[in-house]
Amino acid sequence: MSALRIAQEEKGWLSSETIEFVAKYLEMPAIAVFEVASFYNMYDLSPVGARKITVCTNLPCALSGGVHAADYIKKRLGIDFNETTPDGRFTLKEGECMGACGDAPVLLVNNHQMCSWMTEEKIDQLLEDLKK
Amino acid sequence: MSSQGIILSGLDGDRTWRLADYIKRGGYDALKKIIAEKLSADHVIGEVKKSSLRGRGGAGFPTGLKWSFMPRAFPGAKYLACNSDEGEPGTFKDRDILRYNPHAVIEGMIIAGYAMGCERGYNYIHGEIFEVYTRFEEALQEAREAGLLGKNILGSDFSFDLFAHHGYGAYICGEETALLESIEGKKGQPRFKPPFPASFGLYGKPTTINNTETFASIPYIIREGGDAFLALGKPNNGGTKLFSVSGHVNKPGNYEIPLGTPFADLLEMAGGVRGGRKLKAVIPGGSSAPVLPGAVMMDCTMDYDSISKAGSMLGSGAVIVMDDSTCMVKALERLSYFYFEESCGQCTPCREGTGWLYRVVHRIENGLGRPDDLDLLNSVTANIMGRTICALGDAASMPVQSFIKHFGDEFAFHIEHKKCLVPQDVQREGSKIYVA
Numbered sequence: 001m002s003a004l005r006i007a008q009e010e011k012g013w014l015s016s017e018t019i020e021f022v023a024k025y026l027e028m029p030a031i032a033v034f035e036v037a038s039f040y041n042m043y044d045l046s047p048v049g050a051r052k053i054t055v056c057t058n059l060p061c062a063l064s065g066g067v068h069a070a071d072y073i074k075k076r077l078g079i080d081f082n083e084t085t086p087d088g089r090f091t092l093k094e095g096e097c098m099g100a101c102g103d104a105p106v107l108l109v110n111n112h113q114m115c116s117w118m119t120e121e122k123i124d125q126l127l128e129d130l131k132k
Numbered sequence: 133m134s135s136q137g138i139i140l141s142g143l144d145g146d147r148t149w150r151l152a153d154y155i156k157r158g159g160y161d162a163l164k165k166i167i168a169e170k171l172s173a174d175h176v177i178g179e180v181k182k183s184s185l186r187g188r189g190g191a192g193f194p195t196g197l198k199w200s201f202m203p204r205a206f207p208g209a210k211y212l213a214c215n216s217d218e219g220e221p222g223t224f225k226d227r228d229i230l231r232y233n234p235h236a237v238i239e240g241m242i243i244a245g246y247a248m249g250c251e252r253g254y255n256y257i258h259g260e261i262f263e264v265y266t267r268f269e270e271a272l273q274e275a276r277e278a279g280l281l282g283k284n285i286l287g288s289d290f291s292f293d294l295f296a297h298h299g300y301g302a303y304i305c306g307e308e309t310a311l312l313e314s315i316e317g318k319k320g321q322p323r324f325k326p327p328f329p330a331s332f333g334l335y336g337k338p339t340t341i342n343n344t345e346t347f348a349s350i351p352y353i354i355r356e357g358g359d360a361f362l363a364l365g366k367p368n369n370g371g372t373k374l375f376s377v378s379g380h381v382n383k384p385g386n387y388e389i390p391l392g393t394p395f396a397d398l399l400e401m402a403g404g405v406r407g408g409r410k411l412k413a414v415i416p417g418g419s420s421a422p423v424l425p426g427a428v429m430m431d432c433t434m435d436y437d438s439i440s441k442a443g444s445m446l447g448s449g450a451v452i453v454m455d456d457s458t459c460m461v462k463a464l465e466r467l468s469y470f471y472f473e474e475s476c477g478q479c480t481p482c483r484e485g486t487g488w489l490y491r492v493v494h495r496i497e498n499g500l501g502r503p504d505d506l507d508l509l510n511s512v513t514a515n516i517m518g519r520t521i522c523a524l525g526d527a528a529s530m531p532v533q534s535f536i537k538h539f540g541d542e543f544a545f546h547i548e549h550k551k552c553l554v555p556q557d558v559q560r561e562g563s564k565i566y567v568a
């Protein structure tokens with residue numbers, strides 16, 4: 001799993017070539033590696049923008065602005081969930097509970113950077129910073 | 133975050149997760165005591181039994197008893213796993229424990245390894261909190277350098293090593309056998325039980341799995357004694373516990389309080405309900421626990437026995453608070469979507485049933501409900517419960533049953549009038565981004 005994670009960090013997403021490469025490296029059948037990659041939600045099996053933003057909209061977050069924040073990002077970027085901006089900069093995803101519900105609204109940037117208490121102002125700021 | 137307890141108390145400053153800071157707080161004294169006084173494994177397990185510590189991961193199983201199931205005389209390797217795959221909606225306590233006090237978990241695991249004769253442990257950390265995983269790796273490095281992990285710990289003949297493993301976005305890996313599969317590098321699909329992990333666990337070896345908070349409670353129990361821990365709570369519900377309070381409260385966060393504290397007190401600590409609105413409903417133990425009406429909760433105390441008497445479960449200690457701006461159909465729709473999305477697909481009743489539940493609640497919410505839909509939902513849940521490999525099937529069913537049981541009128545209103553009982557603008561106002 002770590003091998004796939006590192007491969008994804010390097011390549012942005014897991015193409016079948018990347019998966020075959022990882023499989024060879026681990027001396028495993030490619031299909032077994034593919035099975036793992038497709039089971040876990042944080043692996044991307046199709047291209048994503050330079051920045052993938054995943055917003056948690058599960059109930060505890062939704063009660064406290066999770067959906068509101070997601071709607072705001074959709075409006076700002078002009079895209080819906082599972083879409084990428086035409087310039088390839090941003091992809092938006094809907095996430096499940098990230099174990100940080102007290103910080104709602106919560107979002108992840110490229111899987112690893114967690115942003116808490118995202119107000120509209122903080123979202124504006126984040127999107128500006130990520131464009132750089 | 134606030135604490136009247138033992139895991140998150142005394143944490144001042146931003147270096148609380150460092151080894152030096154932990155030692156200043158009395159950290160690793162329990163382990164040193166065991167080594168210096170050559171306490172026997174039986175003694176350690178006895179203290180844990182006395183403490184009446186119950187598993188903090190959801191099921192509330194007595195920890196001491198679980199530890200005594202590990203085969204003592206087994207000749208080969210034995211393993212330990214810590215479940216930090218916190219993904220049960222509403223639960224966010226293990227993240228704070230690992231962020232601010234990771235060495236308590238490490239010490240707890242070393243002691244557990246000692247008591248059960250395990251040579252190696254793994255901490256499985258939820259993929260979404262990757263920064264916590266990186267920090268835990270650093271804490272492990274500190275412990276290794278200090279001779280607290282590895283060969284001949286503190287000069288004794290006891291050796292134990294510990295490794296971190298991360299998930300990558302699969303709620304089901306919180307189920308203990310799925311977690312083991314995932315550590316083995318496979319898809320996280322739960323195994324049939326029996327055999328139980330204590331006889332056939334990680335790589336087929338005897339394995340004990342406990343929650344992060346469970347392990348983090350161990351050092352105190354050994355240092356101060358099982359009786360002292362028990363006395364912090366109430367009989368059969370030993371100790372203090374972390375409650376993650378989320379939803380419509382003014383101060384969401386983790387509150388570490390004695391088991392047996394009235395719910396009303398906890399609600400007050402969390403700043404009460406937002407905007408002066410009325411408490412409508414509470415899910416007291418994470419999204420898989422049955423929902424209870426606000427009035428029922430106001431009469432409960434926060435412990436395993438009281439919540440179970442009221443018809444729900446203390447579960448992971450995730451308290452999801454909903455005020456009267458909440459549409460219960462919409463709330464259930466979101467939870468049902470979650471279980472549908474996270475079902476691993478191995479058992480037909482769960483795979484098909486969770487899809488059904490979601491689609492029916494979804495159509496009710498969207499004004500397409502049919503008069504017999506509530507009966508349909510109840511019959512689908514009856515067909516899932518008890519017929520699946522793991523408890524996710526039950527976890528998906530209990531919210532549906534309890535929402536209908538306590539808020540059936542609201543569902544009936546939806547079906548009849550094709551709209552929410554709670555006006556849309558009230559809902560929007562109640563669940564907007566909140567700045568305290």
Ligand SMILES: Cc1cc2nc3c(=O)[nH]c(=O)nc-3n(C[C@H](O)[C@H](O)[C@H](O)COP(=O)(O)O)c2cc1C
Pocket residue numbers: 186187188189190191192193195215216217218219220303304305306307308309341342343344346522523524527
């Ligand atoms: C679908 C599902 C998800 C679970 N998720 C978690 C979890 O995130 N963390 C956890 O500690 N236990 C979780 N559990 C419970 C574990 O299977 C197991 O009972 C627990 O880790 C045992 O530890 P304890 O005795 O210390 O509570 C889950 C169970 C199921 C069925």
Ligand code: SF4
Pocket residue numbers: 304321322474475476477478479480482483520521522523524525
């Ligand atoms: S109950 Fe659901 S999640 Fe659990 S093993 Fe069966 S299909 Fe998978």
Ligand code: FES
Pocket residue numbers: 056057058059060061062066096097098099100101102104106221222223
């Ligand atoms: S519900 Fe969003 S982090 Fe838990």
